[in-house]
Amino acid sequence: MAPSRAPSVQLLRSLRSSDVYSGASSTTRAFSTSCRQHEEEVVVQRESFYRNPKPETAFVPRLERRLAAAGTPPIGSRRRRMAIAQSQGVLFDQLPFQCFQEARKVLIEDRQEKLQQIQTMRDRIARLQQSDGNALHRGGEQYKQKRLESMRTELEHLKILADVNDPNVKRRFEDGKGDMSKPIYRFLADRKWRDYVQKILIQRITQMKVVPDVVPHCDPIVDVKIKFGRTNVQAGDFVDSAISEKPCQLTVQSFEKDPKLITIAIVDPDVPNLETDSFNSRCHFLASNVQIDALTPHLDLAKLAEEQILVPWLPPTAQKGSPYHRLSIVLFQQKDNISVDKAVALRNIQQTDFRTRSFMTRHMLTPIGASLFRTKWDDNMGAVMQRAGIDGAELELKRVKVQPLPYKRRNPSTFR
Amino acid sequence: MLQPRISARESTLTTLATALNNLALCSRHAPKPRQPQLIFTRHASHAAQGRANGPKDSAGRRLGAKKTASEYVIPGNIIFKQRGTKWFPGENVGIGKDHTIYSLIHGYVRYYRNPAVHPKRRYIGVALEREGQASRLPTPFNAPTRRRLGMYATPIKENENILSPEAQAIKDSAYLRGHIAGSSQPGGKSVPVPPQAATQKVPKGKLFTLQTNPFDPKYAPRAGGYGMANYEIGRAAERKGVSVKEFDRKDRWTAWRVRAKKVKEKMVARAARANRKTKGRKSSKKVAL
Numbered sequence: 001m002a003p004s005r006a007p008s009v010q011l012l013r014s015l016r017s018s019d020v021y022s023g024a025s026s027t028t029r030a031f032s033t034s035c036r037q038h039e040e041e042v043v044v045q046r047e048s049f050y051r052n053p054k055p056e057t058a059f060v061p062r063l064e065r066r067l068a069a070a071g072t073p074p075i076g077s078r079r080r081r082m083a084i085a086q087s088q089g090v091l092f093d094q095l096p097f098q099c100f101q102e103a104r105k106v107l108i109e110d111r112q113e114k115l116q117q118i119q120t121m122r123d124r125i126a127r128l129q130q131s132d133g134n135a136l137h138r139g140g141e142q143y144k145q146k147r148l149e150s151m152r153t154e155l156e157h158l159k160i161l162a163d164v165n166d167p168n169v170k171r172r173f174e175d176g177k178g179d180m181s182k183p184i185y186r187f188l189a190d191r192k193w194r195d196y197v198q199k200i201l202i203q204r205i206t207q208m209k210v211v212p213d214v215v216p217h218c219d220p221i222v223d224v225k226i227k228f229g230r231t232n233v234q235a236g237d238f239v240d241s242a243i244s245e246k247p248c249q250l251t252v253q254s255f256e257k258d259p260k261l262i263t264i265a266i267v268d269p270d271v272p273n274l275e276t277d278s279f280n281s282r283c284h285f286l287a288s289n290v291q292i293d294a295l296t297p298h299l300d301l302a303k304l305a306e307e308q309i310l311v312p313w314l315p316p317t318a319q320k321g322s323p324y325h326r327l328s329i330v331l332f333q334q335k336d337n338i339s340v341d342k343a344v345a346l347r348n349i350q351q352t353d354f355r356t357r358s359f360m361t362r363h364m365l366t367p368i369g370a371s372l373f374r375t376k377w378d379d380n381m382g383a384v385m386q387r388a389g390i391d392g393a394e395l396e397l398k399r400v401k402v403q404p405l406p407y408k409r410r411n412p413s414t415f416r
Numbered sequence: 417m418l419q420p421r422i423s424a425r426e427s428t429l430t431t432l433a434t435a436l437n438n439l440a441l442c443s444r445h446a447p448k449p450r451q452p453q454l455i456f457t458r459h460a461s462h463a464a465q466g467r468a469n470g471p472k473d474s475a476g477r478r479l480g481a482k483k484t485a486s487e488y489v490i491p492g493n494i495i496f497k498q499r500g501t502k503w504f505p506g507e508n509v510g511i512g513k514d515h516t517i518y519s520l521i522h523g524y525v526r527y528y529r530n531p532a533v534h535p536k537r538r539y540i541g542v543a544l545e546r547e548g549q550a551s552r553l554p555t556p557f558n559a560p561t562r563r564r565l566g567m568y569a570t571p572i573k574e575n576e577n578i579l580s581p582e583a584q585a586i587k588d589s590a591y592l593r594g595h596i597a598g599s600s601q602p603g604g605k606s607v608p609v610p611p612q613a614a615t616q617k618v619p620k621g622k623l624f625t626l627q628t629n630p631f632d633p634k635y636a637p638r639a640g641g642y643g644m645a646n647y648e649i650g651r652a653a654e655r656k657g658v659s660v661k662e663f664d665r666k667d668r669w670t671a672w673r674v675r676a677k678k679v680k681e682k683m684v685a686r687a688a689r690a691n692r693k694t695k696g697r698k699s700s701k702k703v704a705l
Contacts, residue, residue, distance in 0.1 A: 209561060216558040269560075277565050320572055397567040402490045402522045 057085040075175050092168060107165050114162035121155045159183045180294040183257065190255035193223050204235040205370045210328040213269045214281070214356050215367045222292070222331060222369040225251035235371045238324070239316070242380040244373070245387070247285065247301035247313040252292050252331065252369065259293035261339060263332040263365055264301070267356055268316060270325040272397060283354035284327060286311035288340035288363075310345055315388045320377040321397035328372040330356070332365035485527050486546060489519040495540055506530070506541030507553055521564065526553040 053063040055072045059082040064074050074081060090096065093104070125148065128136075133144035163169050163184040170188075172178055178185030201220055205211050211218055226233040227249045233239055254260060266285040273280045285301060287308045292299070301313060318325045334340060340363050348362060359365070385393040483495045496503050496517040505511040506528065508521045519525075523542040530539055532554075541553040544562055555562060653660070664670075 212558050213560045272565050272567065274565065274567070274569060279563065279565060319569075321567070392569075394572055395569040396572045397569055400566050400568055402566075404490050404493075405488055 057081055059085055092171065111162050114158055118155065118158045118162065121151060121158060125151050125155065156183055160187045186255050186294055197223060201235055201371065205372065208236055208326055208372060210326060210370055210372050214267050214328045215330055215370065216357060218367040218370045220369045223253040224329060224331060224369045224371040226329065226371060226373055233373050237373050239373045239375055240380065241315065241317065241375060241378055241384045244375060245315045245384050250299045250301065251297045252299050253297045254292050254294050256294065259291050261334045261337040262290050262292055263288045263334060263340060264290060265330050265356065267328050267330065267354055268325050269328065270323060272319065272322050280352065281354050283311050283351045284314045284316060288345065307342055310342060310349065311351055315384050316375040317381060317385045317388065317390050318376045319392045319395060319397055324374045324376045326372050326374055328370065330367055331369035332360065333368045335364040483525045486524045489525055489542060490522045491520055493519045495519060495525055503540045504537045506539030507555065508542040509540055524551060528553045530554040532557055
């Protein structure tokens with residue numbers, strides 16, 4: 001899209017702007033019943049569009065590329081950026097569309113109503129907190145706490161309802177400028193995650209059977225992303241053994257206000273066991289008492305504190321010929337955020353025969369997130385196994401041929 | 417041609433009709449205009465015999481269970497043949513494109529239902545054990561999958577094609593040397609064709625012969641063994657002095673001549689084949705008299 005250099009363009013543009021903003025009072029004002037004052041806004045002088053493109057307004061592919069190269073990729077769709085660039089710098093709230101302004105009025109009214117409800121709910125909670133539980137209800141203190149809890153839930157719900165229809169909030173969220181400390185942006189992020197990413201994640205962990213093989217059930221409520229250095233790994237990807245020799249970084253996005261204490265386990269349930277003709281499960285990493293919240297999602301497994309790590313990173317390995325290994329990453333919430341005692345936990349852990357289910361029950365853990373990556377024999381695997389001190393690099397697994405039972409003729413006399 | 421005529425006059429008829437209409441008690445009993453009526457009848461003519469309704473007496477399709485419950489099967493054994501999915505594939509079995517159920521592991525056949533997955537479907541599975549807990553299907557909800565390794569360990573056999581780094585370096589450098597010597601020198605001068613190759617006589621019926629002199633750099637060792645380099649093969653026609661007329665797609669005259677020649681050759685070949693005694697049969701077979 002080459003910029004038009006015709007001199008008439010500037011003229012037309014100025015004419016158009018003057019038509020809308022200064023000369024409009026006599027002709028185009030006929031239908032309007034609102035927002036008179038918006039039209040007296042001072043027209044913002046636009047900066048040079050081609051000299052220094054902005055990520056909000058660049059819509060020419062060449063400028064988009066320049067922005068991307070500069071490290072500030074364009075925001076939103078090209079159509080939207082084009083609309084913003086050509087909208088004469090009118091503020092979003094003050095767009096001169098009558099229907100839009102009328103709808104905004106309704107929304108503002110609704111928001112006022114919700115704010116009133118929030119205030120009422122806060123007062124009620126404060127009153128209930130001060131009251132004596134036993135005098136209140138025959139359920140006593142227990143009833144009071146339960147009631148308080150449900151009222152707080154309702155309060156959070158009202159906070160979301162107050163903002164969920166605000167076009168500015170929606171816009172800020174879509175621009176990636178949402179503040180995760182506010183309930184509305186957490187709600188929107190959660191909804192967006194559940195809309196697609198969580199579905200894919202659940203599909204992966206159930207199809208590749210992380211769920212019955214490693215943990216009995218998992219309803220993911222936090223988003224887990226895996227990264228090895230600069231390599232992003234999708235759930236279920238095969239990772240080269242040279243890449244996975246160093247610990248990975250996780251992005252654990254929680255959508256809830258309160259911080260959580262979690263335990264991170266990376267378990268390989270596919271370690272061949274030739275003696276029993278089955279598979280063992282090996283723990284490749286285990287760390288407890290890791291705090292996560294909505295604002296600090298990044299988690300480098302190599303940089304966790306010494307007292308958090310129960311089992312340090314063991315590079316994922318697979319013998320030649322063995323079926324692929326699923327390195328399943330499971331995040332457990334510790335019950336009531338009670339920290340796990342390292343010495344006690346280490347007493348019962350067997351790294352080469354790790355029982356996730358018994359570990360879960362012993363420390364009262366609930367799975368809140370899961371993901372996986374896979375590994376198989378590759379060119380670097382021998383060296384990785386040697387460095388990690390895992391034997392079996394010189395051995396190859398081959399299929400045992402199943403012998404059929406000898407063929408028996410059942411009743412030869414009746415055969416033709 | 418004679419036409420039937422109405423003798424009464426037009427005005428008289430109209431008067432009569434009006435008078436009759438007036439006689440009627442109400443408009444409901446007014447005479448309706450007569451519609452011509454057509455009655456179609458259809459007689460039984462459907463063929464009741466012969467192949468009209470499709471053959472009903474085809475041979476049996478040999479469907480049904482091929483393996484009974486708790487019978488031993490190995491991978492690939494057919495357990496059930498069916499039309500449609502009377503039985504669904506359960507654990508450790510597969511289903512073919514004609515819905516044949518076959519085993520994927522060695523074990524013991526089980527016929528079962530799984531109400532947790534589907535209330536009505538019937539499944540066929542293969543259990544790892546004949547008796548005991550592991551023989552029960554379906555496996556309990558959320559229990560880890562039961563599986564067998566079914567493998568043995570052997571030392572990795574060193575592949576002859578994979579060389580040690582040193583050997584590979586020697587091989588690579590030799591290959592590179594061979595290519596550089598033949599195609600272009602760093603000075604930009606191409607090496608002239610050795611006289612021995614230029615004067616070599618090519619036997620009739622063979623375009624060229626593969627040279628396998630390992631000491632000649634142009635036959636450098638490469639992955640598939642000693643062989644002629646591609647650039648040498650490409651120059652075979654040049655060495656032989658074969659000149660080919662450049663193809664011109666607008667030159668339809670030449671194209672027609674080539675085509676006519678091919679057609680003629682084909683006809684000659686066909687005639688020769690027809691005249692042969694064996695008449696297309698393989699010569700090793702004897703003709704039955």
